[in-house]
Amino acid sequence: MSTRTPLSRARGLGSARSGVHHFWMQRVTAVALVPLVVWLIASLAYHAGADYESARAFFAQPIAGALLLLLIGASAYHMKLGMQVIIEDYIHKEGTKLTLLMLNSFFCVAVALLGGLAIIKLSFGG
Amino acid sequence: MADAKLGGSGGVERPLSPHLQVYRWTIPMALSILHRATGAALYAGTLLLVWWVAAAAAGPDAYANAQLVVGSIYGRFVLFCFSLALVFHLLNGIRHLVWDTGRGFAVPTAKASGWLVLILTLVLTLAAWFVGYAAMEFHR
Numbered sequence: 001m002s003t004r005t006p007l008s009r010a011r012g013l014g015s016a017r018s019g020v021h022h023f024w025m026q027r028v029t030a031v032a033l034v035p036l037v038v039w040l041i042a043s044l045a046y047h048a049g050a051d052y053e054s055a056r057a058f059f060a061q062p063i064a065g066a067l068l069l070l071l072i073g074a075s076a077y078h079m080k081l082g083m084q085v086i087i088e089d090y091i092h093k094e095g096t097k098l099t100l101l102m103l104n105s106f107f108c109v110a111v112a113l114l115g116g117l118a119i120i121k122l123s124f125g126g
Numbered sequence: 127m128a129d130a131k132l133g134g135s136g137g138v139e140r141p142l143s144p145h146l147q148v149y150r151w152t153i154p155m156a157l158s159i160l161h162r163a164t165g166a167a168l169y170a171g172t173l174l175l176v177w178w179v180a181a182a183a184a185g186p187d188a189y190a191n192a193q194l195v196v197g198s199i200y201g202r203f204v205l206f207c208f209s210l211a212l213v214f215h216l217l218n219g220i221r222h223l224v225w226d227t228g229r230g231f232a233v234p235t236a237k238a239s240g241w242l243v244l245i246l247t248l249v250l251t252l253a254a255w256f257v258g259y260a261a262m263e264f265h266r
């Protein structure tokens with residue numbers, strides 16, 4: 001026997017079964033970003049003032065390309081989740097909120113795609 | 127609720143629950159909002175990262191242009207703020223991950239870890255810039 005109330009059953013709105021997904025992905029991307037960001041800062045500092053040829057040589061390394069792709073992907077996901085919470089916390093007008101949530105997704109996908117394509121192009125020496 | 131707003135009892139100003147301005151600022155509270163603020167700043171800052179890789183992918187001219195802008199005094203200032211925000215968000219993020227394991231919640235501990243994050247943010251950011259300037263001399 002179900003313990004749900006008749007009203008709840010009629011509405012058909014139970015658990016969406018995704019309760020902790022947002023929380024969990026925020027942590028997964030955060031953990032992934034710890035070593036990736038440390039590596040990025042170290043690489044940037046180490047290559048400061050390097051000319052175009054050295055920069056290309058850096059980007060051409062498979063390991064650098066892979067780490068940069070992971071970094072841009074995890075960052076885009078992480079910041080999409082973070083900005084979503086900020087919007088949900090402060091914007092209470094339904095229309096404005098939905099618009100901003102969509103723009104947030106568009107922006108993060110654009111960052112991931114633009115960054116990702118540039119890194120792939122550099123990896124293949126284009 | 128609408129009644130209370132309209133002053134249902136003859137325009138009487140009803141008391142509101144205490145809000146941010148009545149509390150004395152504490153380190154955990156300041157770092158909490160700073161974590162969100164730096165997160166929002168880094169959100170925009172990813173454009174810098176995308177610009178950097180896109181300029182490298184676009185060719186020597188675009189890359190030289192990006193180097194010129196970032197190398198200018200304003201560019202360096204923006205980059206310094208970006209690095210400061212990034213290092214802070216990284217370190218305070220690790221603090222949050224430790225909290226997720228259920229550790230470090232005692233008030234003195236949370237205060238101490240907050241100060242540690244602040245000090246390490248300054249030290250590590252300055253260290254990264256020190257290495258950066260040394261590398262620039264080396265690449266010259």
